[in-house]
Amino acid sequence: MILQVDAVTVRFGGLVACDAATFAVEEGEILGLIGPNGAGKTTLFNAINGVHRPRSGRIVFRREEITGLRPFQVARRGVARAYQVVRPLNDLSVIANVTVGACFGRENLSLGAARTVAEEVLASLGLADKAEVPAGKLNVAQKKRLELGRALAARPALLLADEVLAGLNPQEVSAMLAVFRSLRERGVTVIMIEHLMHAVMNVCDRVVVLDYGKKIAEGSPQVVSSDPKVVEAYLGDPKAAQRFLEEAT
Amino acid sequence: MSVDALVPSAIDGLMLGFVYGLAAMGLTLIFGVMRVINLSHGPVIALGMFVVYVLFTGAGVNPYLGLIAAAGLGILFGVAIYFVAVDRIINAPELTTLLATYSVNLMIVGVATSVFTTTPRAVDISLGSVGGSGVTILGTHAVAVAIAIAGAALLYAILFRTRIGKSIRAVANNRAAAELMGIDSRRVLALSFGIGTSLAMTSGALLSTLFSFTPLSGATYEVKSFVIVVLGGLGNPTGALVGGIVLGLLEGVSTVFIPVSWVPVLEYVIFIAILLVRPTGLLGARA
Amino acid sequence: MIRVRAPFLPALLVVLAVVAALPLAVNNNSLREELFLMFMLITLASSINIIMGYTGYVSFGHIVFFGLGGYFAFYLMQNFNAHFLVAALAGAIPASAIALVIGVPILRLRGAYFALATIGINEAMRTAINNFEPFGGAVGMFFNFSVYDTYGGARNAALLAYGVMVVVALATVTTSYLIRRSKFGLSLMAIREDQDVAMVVGIDPARAKVVAYVISSFFPALAGATFFFKNGIIEPGVAFDLLRSIESLVMCVLGGTGTVAGPIVGAALYEWLRGFLITTPALANFQLFLAGLLLLVVVLFVTAGLVGWLRNRYPVLRAYIQ
Secondary structure, X not given: OOEEEEEEEEEEOOEEEEEEEEEEEOOOOEEEEEOOOOOOHHHHHHHHOOOOOOOEEEEEEXXXXXXXXXXXXHHHOOEEEEOOOXXXXXXXXXXXXXXXXXXXXXXXXXXXXXXXXXXXXXXXXXXXXXXXXXXXXXXXXXXXXXXXXXHHOOOOOEEEEEOOOOOOOHXXXXXXXXXXXXXXXXXXXXXXXOOOHHHHHXXXXXXXXXXXXXXXXXXXXXXXXXXXXXXXXXXXXXXXXXXXXXXXX | OOHHHHHHHHHHHHHHHHHHHHHHHHHHHHHHHHOOOOOOHHHHHHHHHHHHHHHHHHHOOOHHHHHHHHHHHHHHHHHHHHHHHHHHHOOOOHHHHHHHHHHHHHHHHHHHHHHHOOOOEXXXXXXXXXXXXXXXXXXXXXXHHHHHHHHHHHHHHHHHHOHHHHHHHHHHHOHHHHXXXXXXXXXXXXXXXXXXXXXXXXXXXXXXXXXXXXXXXXXXXXXXXXXXXXXXXXXXXXHHHHHHHHHHHHHHHHHHXXXXXXXXXXXXXXXXXHHHHOOOOOOOOOO | OOOOOOOHHHHHHHHHHHHHHHHHHOOOHHHHHXXXXXXXXXXXXXXXXXXXXXXXXXXXXXXXXXHHHHHHHHHHHHXXXXXXXXXXXXXXXXXXXXXXXXXXXXXXXXXXXXHHHHHHHHHHHHHHHHOOHHHOOOOOEEOOHHHHHHHOHXXXXXXXXXXXXXXXXXXXXXXXXXXXXXXXXXXXXXXXXOHHHHHHOXXXXXXXXXXXXXXXXXXXXXXXXXXXXXXXXXXXXHHOOHHHHHHHHHHHHHHOOOOOHHHHHHHHXXXXXXXXXXXXXXXXXXXXXXXHHHHHHHHHHOOOHHHHHHHHHOHHHHHOOO
8 A cells, every 4th residue: 555545525615525435555656636617626635735734634644644745755755746737947958858757866866977878768758859948838638638747747646637638639649558557567556547547447456436525436447437326427518428438337 | 291191192193193004094995906016005105295286386286186186196096006016917926026116116216316315304394283281283184184085985985886886896896707797907907006096196285295205205104004004904994004003003192101212113013913913903904 | 968078267367367457457436346347246146157057047036146245245244344344254144055945945946947946035125125124224334434444544444445346256157167077067967858757867956056056145145245335325226136136147148058157257248238228329228129129139040149159159168268
């Protein structure tokens, strides 16, 4: 077990964004975190990597309690994050963006070593020819890959991937899925928030379903997708429910 | 000074506070609407002084008529500053707009010092005084307060009782949304800059009837405006008026207890303390 | 970030050293005076660049460290007969310690609030020292000419000050270059671009910013000590001159923020232009106006500054000009 989320509750004023969420992540697995919009998935990521401090509950990463640590402290312990809305460091070159990830994360590499890692990561994501371009000038799909690249360059033990497939065309999606499979081969643990159900069915070993901040189901993608509670949760959002049912079958 | 001087000092300070507040309302309006810290604020205040001065000494125009001219010219001048220096970079980072308005500051000071030199000038006007038993109120002070209140009231009438005011508030709130509602945000921004500049020039015109001045005098009042705006909350016109009164009172009252030369130290320390502890100001940012 | 492909720093230092030697070689005192000022401005602009250009925090009142360094050193020289070199260092260290103390709270402020706070701190310091009798209050302090005897007379003292100012400028430029090429510099630039992302990748922004601020306060403090040593007089209005503070920002922007060469080019250009305007009778009165106009044109149309514009226009140059 690499990560244990134990009864974590996050509140914003009166709103309970995360309500006693509990689940565990095994070393090396790819866990899908799904649920309708507003279910508290991104909030949970923010709680894990220290952006929000949970009101109650415990988060244990590799047998060490990390509840309430600052984001950079969590990052240095080997948790990396790719944002849903891409946040490239616009004025820096693509290679500098990825080098930032390699420099300050778990490995704490020197600038030279970090750059070598960054070059490898860029090559594996097909961005090598863009290395010297300012990150702000990339197109959306390239920025998405860069966002993932910055997280991967830290050689994280745990990757929090927030909808990295959203907004990509089918070819780009299958290219990204290949990246995730290669991550599994390298033993990197991944939690992915994803709305594309076929992607979840395709790469995730296990799925946790959140609704209104609570965990309502957990298990293999096949089991979860036929769970009446899950389908019901998505029915609150008819479009999502339809997509969910279409894609899951 | 003794505690006997407390009441007259407080009254003097309070009166000046209204005039400070009027200038600060101009600065805070511009920040509230377009997130620009207008570093040409000080020289614009000085321009207000010189409009009155030139009309008074050159053509014998009554300073209070000159003040109306300064207010009108302020709108035109502010719109001009907006289109020349701000429009092109309205969405750029803060440093850019700070430097652009500072460049306007340099240009105004450059022209004004070569035309008027830095010899102190004064508008010689006396309206007598009223009072007795230790408290005397100069006529010019009383009129300055009345005009400052009228100016503030006018700004409120414009902001809350007219279509233009509605669009200014809409643009201040959310420029993109206002544009979707069919508001031409460029025109609104330019007009807001004009109104802000007009308030500063009006305040300068009032100050010219109270103290002597040079083209560089604006700098003192600019810094006071910053302190007031932070006191009252960046972007909040009511806050600026209240902040002006608080600062004026503080200046008046504190001279009873500490040497005059320590007063600015106190002002700046309060300024920094508010920024650190409550950056939204005592009354909260943006009404 | 880019690996060294050209000996940029040595080339730059050689050019600056040659320029610095020029007035000594031709024995031209007025040229030496001009260059003294230019190297001082290079120091100020390059220092501001570390906190503004690399880190993205616009320190409007940065001149406060110039003033503090000047006052501390002056006080030591006048009251304890401290040697200038000792006094300069002993003055710069407390100035930087003050930067540490005020940097911790004010660097939490973002954007305009930070800029305003730095103005407030400079003005608070100026008005406080105006009242601080040990430092001479509003009148300031001035040397007896005998102070210069230690250095072989006023002439030699001026020469010493010139040499020190050149060394301080070269040290500032070297530091600026080393930061830009270091991991620390990369963390500053990441903070500039997006502080939240910087934090999530493992950078402690609060710490990095304070370190950058303290470094950027040290060299102006040394420059202040040197300037007022040569001047022989120090008073609050000159030591904490907000206009000079903003002028150094302008130089940075003129040359190009975030580059090593930008503040140098900007400082040289600005000084040259000012000299040209003052000595041209038809323009003397409009000096400020033209300076404003020039600044506006740069801000509106050459946002990246001259060096930035060159690097964008001719990407080949990126390897040669940092």
